[in-house]
Amino acid sequence: MTSKGIRGAITVEKNSVEAVKEATIELLTQMIEKNSIDKNKISHVIFTLTKDLNAAFPAKFARIDMGWDNVPMMCFNELDVQNSIEKCLRIMIVLNCTEDFVPQFVYLKGAANLR
Numbered sequence: 001m002t003s004k005g006i007r008g009a010i011t012v013e014k015n016s017v018e019a020v021k022e023a024t025i026e027l028l029t030q031m032i033e034k035n036s037i038d039k040n041k042i043s044h045v046i047f048t049l050t051k052d053l054n055a056a057f058p059a060k061f062a063r064i065d066m067g068w069d070n071v072p073m074m075c076f077n078e079l080d081v082q083n084s085i086e087k088c089l090r091i092m093i094v095l096n097c098t099e100d101f102v103p104q105f106v107y108l109k110g111a112a113n114l115r
Contacts, residue, residue, distance in 0.1 A: 001096055003043050006035055006103040009090040011110035017056040020049075023089050024058040025065055027108060031093060034104040042071050043094040048078040050088045058089060085110060 008031045012023040024047075031037065045068075047058040059073035078090060088111055095101070107114050 002099050002101075003094055003096055004101055004103050006031055006037075006093045006095060006105065007090070008093075008106040008108075009088055009111035009114055010108040011085065012053055012087045012089055015053050015055045015087065020053060020056040020058060020089070021061045021065070024061045024091075027089065027091055027106065028062060028066060030106045030108065031091065034106055035093075035095070037093065037095060039066075039068055039071060041096045042068070043096050044072040044074075045094070046092045047073065047075045048090045049075065050078045050084070050086060051080050052087050053089065058091070085113065 008027050010023045010027040013019045045059070045062065049058070057075045059075050062068040062071070062073060078088065090111075095103075
């Protein structure tokens, strides 16, 4: 068995608890569906947010709304690079998987420009 990272990103409409929650659940749902993720195979999850998003911790919504209460998760600020995309939530799910697993990355809304 090996571990592989699945990347995803989404822009958030505004800096509010509800908007961060909605974006987190939307992105995680798409990442799970596109990669057929079994939560028991998740090693850990890293969330980053741009400096203009500080209304809520995205990990909270993964725990409460998606039942990921036994998944180790951390939230960080994204590096503040000049002229970078604003109000962006990024997620990396590190998955324990087989060597031949090919991750499908997910970029939604304004974050589609990252690809």
